[in-house]
Amino acid sequence: MISHVNIEQKSAEWFKMKWGKIGGTLSKGLFVKSDTLLIDILSQRCETYVHTEEGFQSDAMRRGNELEPLARVYLADYLGVEFIESGWLQSEDNELIGMSPDGVTSDYTEQCEIKCLGTKKHYEILITDEIPLEHIHQCLHAFTVNPMLKKLHFLAYRPEAPKPFIKTLTLDSEINLGTKAKPKNMTIADASVTAMQLADELLEKIIETEASIQF
Secondary structure (H helix, E strand, O other): OOOOOEOOOOOOHHHHHOOEEEOOOOOOHHHHHHHHHHHHHHHHHHOOOOOOOHHHHHOHHEEEEEEHHHHHHHHHHHHHHOOOOEEOOOOOOOOOOEOOOEEOOOOOOOOEEEEEEHHHHHHHHHHOOOOOOOHHHHHHHHHHHHHOOOOOEEEEEOOOOOOOOEEEEEOOOOOEEEOOOOOEEEEEEHHHHHHHHHHHHHHHHHHHHHOOOOO
């Protein structure tokens, strides 16, 4: 794994680096039986990156960006660890996959995934005491990209609420990659192996498709 600690997230250099790559947000697509992810990544790889100004930000997105540094400090104090910021972690096993961690320790054995959610979603997490399924693939992706990772700390942070939600995942943790109605449970260790296999298959298919559409 290659860590680009000197690249600032949301900078032009950061956007260019993640162009044609599968980050945490897109990682669920590896497990979806369609060509959506293939076309998305292929379309980027086949054309030169052109930087444009960052697009529309909702109030929720803006709020999340403002609260994330406070949340990272809160989690670091709570755990007694220090998180550094790395603009991009790039897998050395597959050129397609990487991610921008919300925080990572200097030895890369611990990372954090921070969500600053709206009122209803935050209290839903407090009641269920579970990481929402829509964030599970992103958590898994951290282990897929970073082979040194031992612990991922998920934090749902809302300063107005009575408390935050913190849950730590390890390679032995069991996660549901399916739905509530049709769960597909496996350990993170097994799921990360599957994710890398799917990424390898996708890369092979993308390379074949690139060759087939060249003049």
